[in-house]
Amino acid sequence: MSKSNKNKHYALSQMKELRQQYVEMVELGKRNHKALMAHKAKLREQRALEGMDEWESIKRQSKQLRLL
Numbered sequence: 001m002s003k004s005n006k007n008k009h010y011a012l013s014q015m016k017e018l019r020q021q022y023v024e025m026v027e028l029g030k031r032n033h034k035a036l037m038a039h040k041a042k043l044r045e046q047r048a049l050e051g052m053d054e055w056e057s058i059k060r061q062s063k064q065l066r067l068l
Contacts, residue, residue, distance in 0.1 A: 025039070025040075
């Protein structure tokens, strides 16, 4: 399989996964709006933490490079 075909396959699998997550959130929203809002808040908090972790990692790498 060529690299472009692998990239297409990966992109399609990601799109399918995102579509499935979207459908699940819509169903959850129909059943229980408060649970949906709590889930969205949890995801936002998780993304913020991941962003901070990534930022800290970049800062550490930058500091190490400056020391070399």
